[in-house]
Amino acid sequence: MTKPRLTKQVVDALPATGKDYVEWCGKLSGFGCRVRGNGHKTFVVMYRAGGRNAVPRKVTIGTYGKLTVDQARVEASKILAKAQLGEDVAAERAKQRAEMTVSELCDEYMQEGVEHKKPSTIQSDISRIEAHIRPLLGRKRIGAVSRADIERFLRDVAQGKTAREKKTGKRGKSIVKGGKGTATRTVRLLGGIFTYAVRRDYVQANPCRGVQLYKDGRGDRFLKPEEFRRLGETLKLAETDGLPWKFNEGRKAKHRPKRPENQREVFSPHVVAAIRLLMLTGCRLREILHLRWEEVDFERGILNLPDSKTGQKKIVVPRAAIEILSSLERSSVYVIAGNNPDKPRADLQRPWQRITEHAELQGLRLHDLRHTYASIGAESGMGLVILGKLLGHKSTATTQRYAHLGDDPLKRTSEHIADTIMSALSAARQRSPADS
Structure with a gap:
């Protein structure tokens, strides 16, 4: 034909x-x-x-x-x-492209190679390119990049060679950190960029292939009852009397407020509500920060998310979370209002750091609240399928990481089944032949 x-x-x-x-x-x-x-x-x-x-x-x-x-x-x-x-x-094109720098390849990749990626992922890619890839490899010709270069890049990022302060506005600033997790995720991005280059015939092989990466992530942390208590007390104090200031000794001491009641910081109700919602729903941070009022179904207790890490989905929320949502002032199209009513709040890094320091929970990440939510569900005997739906996992394989936390409920269930069977057997043995 x-x-x-x-x-x-x-x-x-x-x-x-x-x-x-x-x-x-x-x-x-x-x-x-x-x-x-x-x-x-x-x-x-x-x-x-x-x-x-x-x-x-x-x-x-x-x-x-x-x-x-x-x-x-x-x-x-x-x-x-x-x-x-x-x-x-x-x-001829291959020869010209082999003379392209890594920085130029990154520019082309962000224009031509990210059609399948979500906006949030693209933003993360841009941050990693600017913070780590350009400073260390940007000027190198792509045809000259070897696996040894990528291995050196991995070590340099892991050891903090690219760590620095970054301005986020007129007064704001954030810290660009290195670390093994960052190094691994950045090399994975670099591998994707070079895969694009191979597909375009710019280079013959991907120099990231075969590089031994560090284990990604710092491991899951689950809050214990005592830690929950301290966090709850800190959140209540933060939105009422405020958390006491932490001063840098010897720095502009003469300009500090003298009265103790003025040396406290009261946090926005929206900030505290965001943290409580993360604990009560198991949502990802962006799912709460980007949540719009029009997406909240108060009657059914559902959040209708048009987009998330796993696509469009519905999140079932408990009454406690609905009560928190109902108490918030609607000063923005977004539930968690920020400085600009037309844009979602960027992050919770600074308030979360202050809150965890006061609650003596150093090192606790916001994402650990999601892990804690999942761990409680697993330990309560909730099936992984149901837990996966609550968390918005596409695959049960993702939820499987919490399977070991359900060992105790499984053992209790096993004991209950065995006791029931043994009771039935015992009753059968006690029946006399005359009863037959």
């Missing part, structure tokens, strides 16, 4: 199958549309420079949407004409 000519209608109808494939044009030989497993479409052209026995070469023309089918066809015709004259466009 003769293939049809590639047109807008034909390209629009090409489905995502979960695997990469190319739909070739039935009129212009060598011209095609490559469809990635996720549905992303790019135009390609294949040719042989130097006759029938030459190795076939493939050139990526551009992304569908940024180029029309007709524009791509014109470019493909030019490349095919050059191939007829013996000019190897792919080899």
Whole structure:
């Protein structure tokens, strides 16, 4: 069957199958549309420079949407004409791209290679590129980057070579930290960037392949009852009398308030509410900070999230969380109001640090509240399927990390079943033959 000519209608109808494939044009030989497993479409052209026995070469023309089918066809015709004259466009491009710097590759990747990523993930990628990749590898030519360079990069980030203070506004600042977890996640990003370069024929191999990474993350921490008590008392104090200031000795002492009642910081009800909601719902931080009032169903006790790490989902919330939501002033379109009513609050880093220091919970992360929520659910005997739905996990394999916490409920259930069976057996033994 003769293939049809590639047109807008034909390209629009090409489905995502979960695997990469190319739909070739039935009129212009060598011209095609490559469809990635996720549905992303790019135009390609294949040719042989130097006759029938030459190795076939493939050139990526551009992304569908940024180029029309007709524009791509014109470019493909030019490349095919050059191939007829013996000019190897792919080899020339590869040579030019090999001279590209890592910094330039990152720029192109953020423009052309992130169509499948969420905005929050793209923002994290940008932060890692600016904080770690550009300072250490940005000027190096991509064709010269070796696995040894990536291993050195991994060690440097882990040891804090890129740590620094970063301004976040006129007065704000944040600390760019290194560490093993950051190093591992950044090398994974770099591996994705070089995979893009390999697909575009800029380099022949990915230098990140085979690099031994550090274990990602600092491990899960679960709050104990006594720690819950201290955190609860601190949150109550923070929104009422305020937490006492911590002074840097000898720094502008003459400008400090003299009266003790003025040496306290009262926290916004929205900040305290955000932390309590994280504890009571098991939500991720962005799910609470980006939550809009229109997404809260007070009658059914549901948060209708249009987007999250795992896509659109509904979160069932308890009455205690609904009461917290009902008590908040609606001064923004977002539930957790920040300085700008039209934008979500960026983070809770500073208040969380102050709160955990006062509660003597140093090192406790906001994400550990989600782990604690999950651990309590697992220990109560809740099934992993139900727990996974509450947490918004796409796969039960993700929830499986909490399976060991359900050992005690399983043992209690096992004992209960055995006791019931033994009781029945005992009753049967006590029956006399005359009763039969």
